[in-house]
Amino acid sequence: MERTLAVIATLVACRGSQPAAPAHTAYDPMPTVIAGAFPPDRGPDGNSVVLRAPRGLIVVDTGRHPAHQDKLLAFAHAVGAPIAAIVNTHWHLDHTGGNARLRAVYPGAEIVATRAVEGALVGFFPNGRAQGDALIASGKATPQQIEDIRLGRAAVDDTRNLLPTRPIARTGAVDIAGRPLELHVAPFAATEADLWIYDAATQTVIAGDLVVAEVPFFDSGCPQGWRAALGEIAATPFVRLIPGHGEPMTRDAFARWRAAFDALLDCAASTADGATCVAGWRTGAAGFIPAGDEARIDEYTTYYVTEILRSPAAHERFCHPLRAE
């Protein structure tokens, strides 16, 4: 709250008749995390990170549900600054589903992302849509599942708010809304081309789903590319890392999480029983799995070990550009 008030004071001061201070000193550089929820009966919302910039706010990832976007819009309203840019770390709908709602209020907000979503629109979303339609037709979907399916369908149909207005093809320094940031492109990691951010001003990594505290969401993941991306993150001099889901991490916490990730991949590549790999993740990632959530995380890990990490077809599919199936 103190920080918010300081920003409001700064913004008010800037409207006076004094000559403007250099732009890079006129905002609080520290990121604000709007945490994503992961309730048991719904799909998750990814974490959003809001960065102040000379020309407004940069919102990294926009969540899936309207309740999450309400928090983002309330924050922008509270600090009295427009949302000038959206950065999507990857195309999963728990990170991009809110783009349309934010741009309905701030139509000038650019979308900064890689073009990997183009492959998802022909090679991943159509499958998901067919599965969602089948679940609704079966009569077995819960009201929450039906709502999530409908939200997803609306987001996928609205390609204008999913495709980047400013496509990022490679790692490099960029200026977004007047704020310098380092954008890193990780090929074939959690998705075909994940974007992660290093903010040198605050020594912060915004990792997107390259780091998911509870369990790496391997739904469209390529194991070896993902492992390499974590090595690149470790090579930056960050002091705080904001994951796609879960609490911010110190360097030590990230190192522990990364060791558990590597051990999971090593186990899956060995002849060990699948249950051994699942138990290994639970032990290695102790402290990252919220109390009471162990059984659900075991289900996720079992699915990823069986259907992705030990599936040559999944490697073929997700370690190459997505295409129509």
Ligand SMILES: [Zn+2]
């Ligand atoms: Zn996510």
